[in-house]
Amino acid sequence: MTAGNQSKPIGIFDSGLGGLTVFREIVNELPNEDLVYFGDTARVPYGSKSKDTIVHYTDQILSFLKTQEVKAIVVACNTASAYALEELEDRVEVPIVGVVKPGAKVAAKESKNGKIGVIGTKGTIRSGLYQKYLKEYRPGAEVFGKPCPLFVPLVEEGLWDDVLTRTAAARYLKELKEAGVDTLIMGCTHYPLIRPLIREEMGEDVLLVNPAHETAERMKEVLELWELNRDPAVPRSDAPYRFYVSDDPESFRDFASKILTFPLPLPEKIDIEAY
Numbered sequence: 001m002t003a004g005n006q007s008k009p010i011g012i013f014d015s016g017l018g019g020l021t022v023f024r025e026i027v028n029e030l031p032n033e034d035l036v037y038f039g040d041t042a043r044v045p046y047g048s049k050s051k052d053t054i055v056h057y058t059d060q061i062l063s064f065l066k067t068q069e070v071k072a073i074v075v076a077c078n079t080a081s082a083y084a085l086e087e088l089e090d091r092v093e094v095p096i097v098g099v100v101k102p103g104a105k106v107a108a109k110e111s112k113n114g115k116i117g118v119i120g121t122k123g124t125i126r127s128g129l130y131q132k133y134l135k136e137y138r139p140g141a142e143v144f145g146k147p148c149p150l151f152v153p154l155v156e157e158g159l160w161d162d163v164l165t166r167t168a169a170a171r172y173l174k175e176l177k178e179a180g181v182d183t184l185i186m187g188c189t190h191y192p193l194i195r196p197l198i199r200e201e202m203g204e205d206v207l208l209v210n211p212a213h214e215t216a217e218r219m220k221e222v223l224e225l226w227e228l229n230r231d232p233a234v235p236r237s238d239a240p241y242r243f244y245v246s247d248d249p250e251s252f253r254d255f256a257s258k259i260l261t262f263p264l265p266l267p268e269k270i271d272i273e274a275y
C-alpha cells in the first residue's frame with residue numbers, strides 16, 4: 001500500500017442485508033471511514049449452500065471490491081467467513097477480516113466455565129471454523145454448535161418479537177441451555193436483531209457475543225497496524241457510504257431503514273456474475 005491509500009474506502013460484503021448489523025458497528029467504531037457495502041441479494045441465502053459455491057461467490061465479490069479500490073475488506077457474512085476466507089485471503093492485496101475469528105477470540109477469553117455455544121447457519125456450523133478457533137484459543141473448551149436455519153427468514157419477515165420466532169428460539173436453544181453454556185456466540189449476521197429474544201431464552205447469566213462488534217474493533221486495530229486510518233482533516237467524499245446489491249435495491253433500502261439510523265440512498269444494482 002502506498003501513501004494516499006488512507007482516503008480509500010473499506011469494503012464490506014454479505015450475502016444480503018444482514019451484514020448491515022456489521023456495517024453499523026463499523027460506522028460506530030470507525031466514524032471517519034468511507035465504506036462500500038455489497039449485499040448479494042440475488043444469491044442469498046448462503047447458509048444452506050455448499051462450500052464450493054460460497055468460495056466461488058466470494059471470489060467474484062472480491063473481484064468486484066477490487067474495482068472499488070478498497071483499502072481493506074470486512075467479510076460480514078459468517079457463512080462466507082467460515083467457508084471462504086481461509087481459501088481466498090492470500091488472493092487479496094489488502095487486509096481482510098472475517099467475523100469468525102474475532103467472535104471466537106472474545107468468547108474463548110470471556111467464558112468462565114469453558115462451555116461455549118455457537119449458533120449460526122447450517123454452513124457456518126458445518127464448516128467447524130468457530131469450533132476450531134474456540135479450541136485453539138481455549139484448549140479444553142467444550143463447544144456446542146447449533147444450526148438455527150429458521151432465524152434468517154423469520155428476521156427477514158420482520159418477526160423480531162413474535163411468537164413464531166420465540167417458539168423457534170425455545171426449540172433451538174434448549175440443548176445449549178441444558179449443556180450449561182455460559183457464553184453464546186450469535187454467529188450469523190441476523191441474530192443480533194433478535195438479541196432480546198435470545199437473551200430471554202438463555203437467561204441473564206449467559207454472555208451473548210456479537211461477532212459484528214468484535215470485528216469492528218479488529219478492523220480498527222488492523223487499520224492502525226497498516227497505518228491506513230483516514231485522516232479526518234482531509235475533506236470527506238460526497239458519498240462516504242456507497243451501497244451495491246445484486247438484486248432488488250428497493251427491498252434492501254426498506255430493510256436498511258429498520259437497522260440504520262440514517263436514510264440510505266437507493267443501492268446500485270450490479271451484475272455480480274460478470275466478475
Ligand code: DGL
Pocket residue numbers: 014015016018019044045046047048076077078079080121124152187188189190
Ligand atoms: N449472512 C449470513 C450469515 O451470516 C446469513 C444469511 C444467509 O444464509 O445468507 O451467515
